[in-house]
Amino acid sequence: MAQPHDDAHKSGILSKIRLFSPILAGATLKERLIGCLGALLGICVTGLVCGMAMGNGPHLPLIVAPIGASAVLLFAVPASPLAQPWPIVGGNTISAFAGVAIASLVSDPALAIGLAVALAILVMSLTRSLHPPGGAAALTAVIGGAAVTRAGFWFPLVPIALNSLILVLIGMAFHRLAGRQYPHRPAATPVNTHGTADPPAALRAGFTADDIDAAIARLDETLDVSRADIDALLREVERQALARRHGALTVDDIMSRDVVTVHADATPDEARRKLLDHDIRTLPVLGDESRLAGTVGLRELATAGPGAALPVTAAATARSSDPAVSLLPRLTDGTIHAVVVIDDAERVIGIVSQTDLLATLARSLSHTARTGLMAGHGQGI
Known part of the structure; x- marks a missing residue:
């Protein structure tokens, strides 16, 4: 049995810890x-x-x-x-x-x-x-x-x-x-890049701006944080929770490895032909020593005239060890259709498309539902 003086000692330690906690x-x-x-x-x-x-x-x-x-x-x-x-x-x-x-x-x-x-x-x-x-x-x-x-x-x-x-x-x-951002710039709110009245895909599920306003009003207190930062924080909490539930699944598990690429010296017609032949939307572009130089898609090629250079844009990249769910923000922003997976030498080793990620999440949700159903039967539900 714990002695009273032991309890007092532990209480003193805890109070000191709280004293120096932020x-x-x-x-x-x-x-x-x-x-x-x-x-x-x-x-x-x-x-x-x-x-x-x-x-x-x-x-x-x-x-x-x-x-x-x-x-x-x-x-x-x-x-x-x-x-x-x-x-x-x-x-x-x-x-x-x-x-x-x-x-x-x-x-x-x-x-x-x-x-x-x-x-x-x-x-x-x-x-x-x-x-x-x-x-x-x-x-x-x-x-x-x-x-x-x-x-x-x-x-x-x-x-x-x-x-x-x-x-x-x-x-x-x-x-x-010091590597800090100042003046502070709140995270940019996702926008619909397609010119329609629908909210962007990332904002169609989960909480809304009205939910944040209602929660702030219910607290009935003035908070020393901007509303935009609250929105960004809550969305990051959602992503962290999703990563925790599916953290074992990495980019390496879901990426396509037989990647169709094009060299930076290729013509727009050659790139367009590869995209159409393979029915894909994004091509990684390789530069010197086969390192990733960017990407090209049908959207960029639509403005490339005869004899023009390949219209290369900056690529969204990931590492094979990254959590698969970490790609969600980029693949749901309405502008990026694929994330290129690179190694330490910036050479292409794979690619993850929106379809790859969607299929993976669908299998994950199906597995979660089956597991929950079996657990329910096991408990007599």
Whole structure:
């Protein structure tokens, strides 16, 4: 039997684990250390550059406290809608203007500080520049002291706007060097490439945009994530769940190995003849040393005139060890009909068409249904 002191020891360990666990999804220790380094560089360089620009000298940094909060968002959660360039520069600057305006109109300090922050939230919301440090910028404009009062309506521009702009430029450069995407671009929503009113194939099954809106409304809370990112996250969850259920099936299991190809020096007529003779829609194009140079299909060949070079386009590729279901997003986007399988030397070793994947999924679903039915009979259902 476990002793009370053992339970207390385990409880202490669990509490420590929870203490150091990330509060945000995806916030690994590596990401946090990168964020710390970015904030260090961003704040130091911003203060020193602004100090030199205003003639204070490199030993006198010119920076305001709200920029520290902006740095937390910019470097620790760069994908947040609140951490994008316009919210940082616009939110801080607009809020500072709101604070200066309130300070000039309201003499009661207690009332002025409340009105400044409230007005800042309103104007940031209306201008799509909501940025939490903006509230601090508005507050600073009211209680910043004699220097801020003397600056008047110059305060939102120097140092607030100047600090914010330099910080954002440093953030862009830092995130690029760190291999991060900034400004954050939400995943593109699939579109129907056929010019009809139907939703794209990837969006016809499962949840819809209305479902996401209804779920957000039911939560009745403001989320620090864009609706487009929620959509992308949920679709990735679906793909991961599908991969988990069918993860044992690889591209190597379903690919065609006797691949019909064409050399990059071939004529459009030769490529067209191969496509029609074999009743296929995509031909891998081979370049030097038989390496994959791209693909060509009837769509591209339709615009190739007599004597024209082969119209090669970029190929969708995969490795033989990839999960078969990982090809679903590409083969259901309405533009790609086949994925070319290549080895480490970029030589073609197979191809997976939409038909190959559809037949595989159909067999998988049939097997799942039979297994479930047999299990049901075994339980007396």
